[in-house]
Amino acid sequence: MSRTDPSPSDDARAEVLARVRAALADRPAAPPASRDYRTAGDGSPSLAADAPREALLELLAGRLVDYHALVRRVPTGPAAPAGPTNDASDGNDGNDGNDDGDIAAAVADALTQRGARRLVRPPGLPAGWLAAARGIEAVDDEPPLTAAELDVLDGVLTGCALAIAETGTIVLDGGPGQGRRALSLVPDYHLVVVRADQVVAGVPDALARLRAAGRATRPLTWISGPSATSDIELHRVEGVHGPRTLEVVLVE
Amino acid sequence: MTAASGPAGASPATFLGLPAVVPPTAPRGVGMLRGDEPFPVAARRALGDAQLRRNLGKATGTIRGRRARVVAELDDWDQLRAAGAAIKDDVLAHLGDYLVQLEEQVTARGGVVHWARDANEANRIVVDLVRAAGATEVVKVKSMATQEIGLNEALADAGVAAWETDLAELIVQLGHDRPSHIVVPAIHRNRAEIRDIFAREMGASGGVPAPPGLTDEPRALAEAARRHLRQRFLSARVAISGANFAVAETGTLAVVESEGNGRMCLTLPDTLITVMGLEKIVPTWRDLEVFLQLLPRSATGERMNPYTSMWTGVAPGDGPRAFHLVLLDNGRTATLADPAGRAALRCIRCAACLNVCPVYERTGGHAYGSVYPGPIGAVLSPQLAGVADNPSLPYASTLCGACLDACPVAIDIPSMLVHLRAKVVDAGRGAGHPPKPERAVMAAAAWTMAKPDRWARALRAARLGRLLGRRRGAIGRLPPPLAAWTASRDLPLPPAETFRDRWSRQRSGPDGPDAPDSLNAPDPLDGPNASNPLDDPDAPGARDLQDARIGQDAPGGRDAPDEPDERTP
Numbered sequence: 001m002s003r004t005d006p007s008p009s010d011d012a013r014a015e016v017l018a019r020v021r022a023a024l025a026d027r028p029a030a031p032p033a034s035r036d037y038r039t040a041g042d043g044s045p046s047l048a049a050d051a052p053r054e055a056l057l058e059l060l061a062g063r064l065v066d067y068h069a070l071v072r073r074v075p076t077g078p079a080a081p082a083g084p085t086n087d088a089s090d091g092n093d094g095n096d097g098n099d100d101g102d103i104a105a106a107v108a109d110a111l112t113q114r115g116a117r118r119l120v121r122p123p124g125l126p127a128g129w130l131a132a133a134r135g136i137e138a139v140d141d142e143p144p145l146t147a148a149e150l151d152v153l154d155g156v157l158t159g160c161a162l163a164i165a166e167t168g169t170i171v172l173d174g175g176p177g178q179g180r181r182a183l184s185l186v187p188d189y190h191l192v193v194v195r196a197d198q199v200v201a202g203v204p205d206a207l208a209r210l211r212a213a214g215r216a217t218r219p220l221t222w223i224s225g226p227s228a229t230s231d232i233e234l235h236r237v238e239g240v241h242g243p244r245t246l247e248v249v250l251v252e
Numbered sequence: 253m254t255a256a257s258g259p260a261g262a263s264p265a266t267f268l269g270l271p272a273v274v275p276p277t278a279p280r281g282v283g284m285l286r287g288d289e290p291f292p293v294a295a296r297r298a299l300g301d302a303q304l305r306r307n308l309g310k311a312t313g314t315i316r317g318r319r320a321r322v323v324a325e326l327d328d329w330d331q332l333r334a335a336g337a338a339i340k341d342d343v344l345a346h347l348g349d350y351l352v353q354l355e356e357q358v359t360a361r362g363g364v365v366h367w368a369r370d371a372n373e374a375n376r377i378v379v380d381l382v383r384a385a386g387a388t389e390v391v392k393v394k395s396m397a398t399q400e401i402g403l404n405e406a407l408a409d410a411g412v413a414a415w416e417t418d419l420a421e422l423i424v425q426l427g428h429d430r431p432s433h434i435v436v437p438a439i440h441r442n443r444a445e446i447r448d449i450f451a452r453e454m455g456a457s458g459g460v461p462a463p464p465g466l467t468d469e470p471r472a473l474a475e476a477a478r479r480h481l482r483q484r485f486l487s488a489r490v491a492i493s494g495a496n497f498a499v500a501e502t503g504t505l506a507v508v509e510s511e512g513n514g515r516m517c518l519t520l521p522d523t524l525i526t527v528m529g530l531e532k533i534v535p536t537w538r539d540l541e542v543f544l545q546l547l548p549r550s551a552t553g554e555r556m557n558p559y560t561s562m563w564t565g566v567a568p569g570d571g572p573r574a575f576h577l578v579l580l581d582n583g584r585t586a587t588l589a590d591p592a593g594r595a596a597l598r599c600i601r602c603a604a605c606l607n608v609c610p611v612y613e614r615t616g617g618h619a620y621g622s623v624y625p626g627p628i629g630a631v632l633s634p635q636l637a638g639v640a641d642n643p644s645l646p647y648a649s650t651l652c653g654a655c656l657d658a659c660p661v662a663i664d665i666p667s668m669l670v671h672l673r674a675k676v677v678d679a680g681r682g683a684g685h686p687p688k689p690e691r692a693v694m695a696a697a698a699w700t701m702a703k704p705d706r707w708a709r710a711l712r713a714a715r716l717g718r719l720l721g722r723r724r725g726a727i728g729r730l731p732p733p734l735a736a737w738t739a740s741r742d743l744p745l746p747p748a749e750t751f752r753d754r755w756s757r758q759r760s761g762p763d764g765p766d767a768p769d770s771l772n773a774p775d776p777l778d779g780p781n782a783s784n785p786l787d788d789p790d791a792p793g794a795r796d797l798q799d800a801r802i803g804q805d806a807p808g809g810r811d812a813p814d815e816p817d818e819r820t821p
Contacts, residue, residue: 203541234312
């Protein structure tokens with residue numbers, strides 16, 4: 001769509017821009033911002049730039065727990081590939097699989113404990129992740145489920161684009177295994193798998209990585225703990241409109 | 253007042269620098285930028301409400317502690333703050349270019365951009381869009397801009413029901429109340445009051461009623477809100493939001509929230525209408541790295557708020573199929589036109605200045621009359637709506653400087669308040685108002701001080717004032733018009749011997765004129781540096797200092813009736 005409505009808005013546009021010009025007749029100087037804070041690659045206040053990956057995961061797990069997310073840590077199996085196998089640059093298209101068995105076991109445990117039976121399965125979710133889950137009905141978003149249909153399901157299992165250790169944040173970008181935004185919003189239980197190579201230190205790292213991967217203009221959801229509110233006497237209470245339980249499978 | 257040495261010195265240049273055509277301020281008769289009564293009148297009533305003071309003291313104390321903890325976690329906070337200020341100054345200096353760039357990007361990605369000169373125009377645009385979508389109700393994400401323009405009232409006039417979905421906004425809406433805080437609009441309500449409002453109003457509003465036996469446990473109240481709004485979210489066709497940030501470079505909009513009501517509104521309906529003040533822009537994607545660290549830590553004292561949504565135009569198969577962005581002026585260009593006041597447009601609406609303000613903590617937000625209360629409101633509301641319409645707000649401050657210290661984009665609110673006080677005085681002078689007693693007193697003082705002998709005689713005459721306070725050691729009550737001063741303050745007794753008299757007495761004494769070295773000592777009356785005395789507003793000592801500064805108008809030690817007794821909840 002382009003701006004097709006003709007006169008009033010065009011008049012308003014011209015007038016507002018003219019007002020801005022008039023207001024800035026003194027031509028204020030605005031020297032460029034100095035970026036002497038920690039930028040991408042500088043680590044984070046709690047984490048040196050060259051901190052080992054274990055420290056990064058430790059920080060993420062701690063911050064997630066601090067905001068009352070449930071965390072399951074899955075140790076890397078002996079046959080797991082060394083080093084990052086895929087970057088956020090190709091989205092989260094799952095994993096070739098050596099640790100899928102461990103993930104599947106953790107997912108199955110989580111679902112059993114939660115008592116979840118009917119689960120949304122976003123397109124592109126690695127098939128192996130649900131391999132060990134017994135008695136689970138995976139519901140595909142194909143054709144797209146209505147909000148009312150999503151509302152009666154027990155939960156959703158997704159991957160993610162990346163996670164930020166310093167703030168305990170998980171970022172979804174709608175890539176494979178994540179689905180459209182409604183899938184991770186309406187069901188009351190969100191189970192998310194985070195791989196070690198998806199964890200970055202701080203907010204600047206996250207934005208840089210999303211940008212480099214061409215995901216900046218995708219619909220993005222940054223999630224830090226379960227739905228919460230501070231609106232009653234400024235006390236944080238978990239559980240309002242979004243998923244009231246956030247559970248993270250952290251693959252190390 | 254030593255603080256007057258701030259921006260007031262720059263005012264002549266300010267007036268010379270005014271553009272030939274000053275952009276108009278926000279129109280009267282619509283929206284919520286002006287109070288019905290002056291701040292002192294409203295504040296006096298608020299101070300009499302002990303429940304309100306307890307609620308505010310508890311809530312602001314909680315948030316101050318949380319903010320201090322998470323800000324201390326970042327060793328680069330000062331650098332982030334400086335960068336935040338510089339980025340926003342760049343936005344303001346090149347606002348026209350960035351607006352056009354944002355429009356191009358949003359349009360290229362399937363959104364429609366509308367321009368609104370003022371509140372009336374913005375309301376008209378939104379009402380037309382809702383009608384075009386065939387909707388008779390909308391769900392709303394908490395938004396200061398739509399509060400500012402009175403959008404809910406305009407929608408109601410057009411037969412459209414607007415459902416506020418943020419928990420605090422819901423409390424305000426159901427309570428037929430007004431917001432009193434930028435981030436936590438129902439901060440003036442405690443849990444028991446909220447329970448009563450929910451129990452009484454949820455069913456009456458036409459929504460799902462509160463469950464029987466609802467308790468005042470915050471968890472139970474949140475659950476009631478979830479049940480009340482659930483069907484609304486799932487069936488809504490049109491949503492209306494504000495925006496925290498808009499990235500000019502990519503056309504990306506961001507909404508920062510906690511409950512998931514924002515995600516519901518931004519994701520489920522077919523049509524999304526976002527109303528955004530012109531100044532909400534950041535130039536580049538990368539700039540978000542600064543503000544996504546500054547905002548959550550300043551606003552709710554969290555490392556990161558639970559949910560941040562970002563979207564760029566329309567994404568096929570994910571979320572709304574139509575996206576409209578309404579760019580709102582409504583006095584922003586008028587604010588931009590004042591070089592000494594435009595930095596108020598850096599504001600990212602975190603409300604940290606409210607939470608540390610000794611005045612806000614005692615009066616609450618309603619006393620300010622505007623949707624923007626507290627220190628930032630005291631500089632923003634008079635600029636958006638014109639100082640003539642908000643003449644008392646620039647005085648709603650002790651100039652203690654706690655707001656400047658807390659501001660994540662380093663807005664020098666105290667200096668701006670002094671600047672605006674000067675504008676209030678100038679506006680009164682130009683408009684042919686009858687001279688105020690204050691001006692008569694100032695004129696008399698100027699005449700008296702102009703000649704040393706007049707001054708000496710006046711000081712000696714002032715000793716007569718000692719008769720007024722013989723019993724208590726201070727002057728507690730004076731007849732009108734001086735009663736305006738003593739109504740809320742004691743006046744110290746004039747000294748038995750003036751300095752001048754003592755000087756001449758000692759000069760004629762044994763040590764002669766060389767003696768009084770004490771003359772070179774700093775004058776205690778100069779007081780502490782008023783522009784920025786508090787290094788850390790959250791430190792206990794700093795709080796005492798603030799309180800001492802508030803109390804310093806009452807040196808006679810009379811119990812000031814307006815002071816709440818609890819300092820730290």
